Amino acid sequence: MTDLALDQLRTLAAVVGEGSFEAAAASLHVTPSAVSQRIKALEAATGRVLVRRTRPVAVTEQGAAVLRAARQVDLLLADLVPSVAHPGPVTIPVVVNADSLATWFVPSIAVVADQVCVDVHREDEQHSLGRLRDGTVLAAVAADPGRVPGCTVTSLGTMRYRAMATPGFVARWFADGVSAAALATAPVVQFDRLDDLQHRFVRRVTRRRVDPPHHYVPGSEAYRDAVRLGLGWGMLPDLQSAALEQTGAVREIGERTRIDVRLFWHLAQLESRPLALLSDAVHAGARRHLS
Structure with a gap:
């Protein structure tokens, strides 16, 4: 695979995260045409179709690995050059089941809200890992203890x-x-x-x-x-x-x-301070609220 441009990787993450080329353009402060050109260039560089032009945009199976890399590169850059990569808190996409979201999860992460932003995707606890496998998120609260490649898994409680x-x-x-x-x-x-x-x-x-x-x-x-x-x-x-x-x-x-x-915490296996802060907060909250 040839070298991939950082702006193209960030554009892929924005397109999938925002759900459309137009919304991604607004979040990146560029034109929809620029977004389209970056995605085409990234697909040309990888030799693969990375997204389906549906509403909302969906990542392809081939694009999932590239999306996962894009998320990880962004986190690593936030640690390496925080003032350049992220002028404010880094945003971490995470999937959480509805009952955890309504009870213990939000109070748990509130303690790191000034250092980490979260982009929460809601999913049934039995089906959360699909979002982790396709690169949509970097962390997941799930009832499935199965190991996802490139991720760690730890028990949260019941x-x-x-x-x-x-x-x-x-x-x-x-x-x-x-x-x-x-x-x-x-x-x-x-x-x-x-x-x-x-x-x-x-x-x-x-x-x-x-x-x-x-x-x-x-x-x-x-x-x-x-x-x-x-x-x-x-x-x-x-x-x-x-x-x-x-x-x-x-x-x-x-x-x-x-x-x-029983709930488990799945986390991308990266040396990242924001990811570690979020993980520590989730585990501390689970100890307080779960059995």
């Missing part, structure tokens, strides 16, 4: 979920206990179509497939409120449900409803 609902909902739908028949008819709240926590609980109880009525509420706080307002039952993390349970707003739908989700 988020505990329990099947919760309002007392009135439990009295109506689970008066005779949490049975296969009750779970087949009681409405359930799903975060989205990738969320399998409720399915895991149902399979554990029923040992067979059931298809209850579903609400889809794709927002962590909105999901909690949907359960609190009686739309259905759902798996709530203890970090969200503890206060509601104390006031009597929600309760477990039955016994032994617990599902523990």
Whole structure:
């Protein structure tokens, strides 16, 4: 592979991060034509198509390695010549699951906010590593402990979920206990179509497939409120449900409803002070909030 120009690498990262050539141009303070020319030059230099001209722009499989290199070079330059590479805090793209984002993650990184900026991508904890593999992010909170090439992985701790609902909902739908028949008819709240926590609980109880009525509420706080307002039952993390349970707003739908989700921190293997600061803050926050 021939030498790659720094401005071309930064332009690739901007195009993928911003989602379009126009938005990338605005963030880089250049014209869309300049962005297009840089990407074409980079593709010519590598001999590969690096991005799909879709909306939003998507990196190709071949472009993922170049994007990952672009992210890493930018971080290394921030350490080497911070005043030239970054007049302010360096921005680190990271993927985090919605429940961590709504509970422990943001308070954890607040202590380094004056030194590191984050570009958070939200993704289900079971599917976060795809963003790390394709170079979109440099760090990930994920439930998958599998090693991503070029990255380290360490344990963060466990988020505990329990099947919760309002007392009135439990009295109506689970008066005779949490049975296969009750779970087949009681409405359930799903975060989205990738969320399998409720399915895991149902399979554990029923040992067979059931298809209850579903609400889809794709927002962590909105999901909690949907359960609190009686739309259905759902798996709530203890970090969200503890206060509601104390006031009597929600309760477990039955016994032994617990599902523990172990979380891991995946980090690009780079000697970078901003990356180290972020990682230390995440680990310290996880120790405070996770079990």
